[in-house]
Amino acid sequence: MAIMKVIEVLANSDKSWEEATRKAVKHAAKSVKHIKSAFVQSQSVVINDNEVTEFRVNLKITFEVK
Numbered sequence: 538m539a540i541m542k543v544i545e546v547l548a549n550s551d552k553s554w555e556e557a558t559r560k561a562v563k564h565a566a567k568s569v570k571h572i573k574s575a576f577v578q579s580q581s582v583v584i585n586d587n588e589v590t591e592f593r594v595n596l597k598i599t600f601e602v603k
């Protein structure tokens with residue numbers, strides 16, 4: 538039986554939601570081992586002068602506790 542834990546991570550990118558997601562997982566992996574999945578809970582953008590300037594994601598990252 539595996540024991541799993543979930544953490545919530547917020548990340549941003551000036552290019553895309555996909556890049557923000559990759560950045561979040563990469564950053565979390567610096568301190569969390571055995572990451573198994575990430576669930577994008579929400580997405581949002583920042584708009585300045587009628588232009589999208591930032592993509593934001595809120596992730597739930599699941600990892601195995603050994």
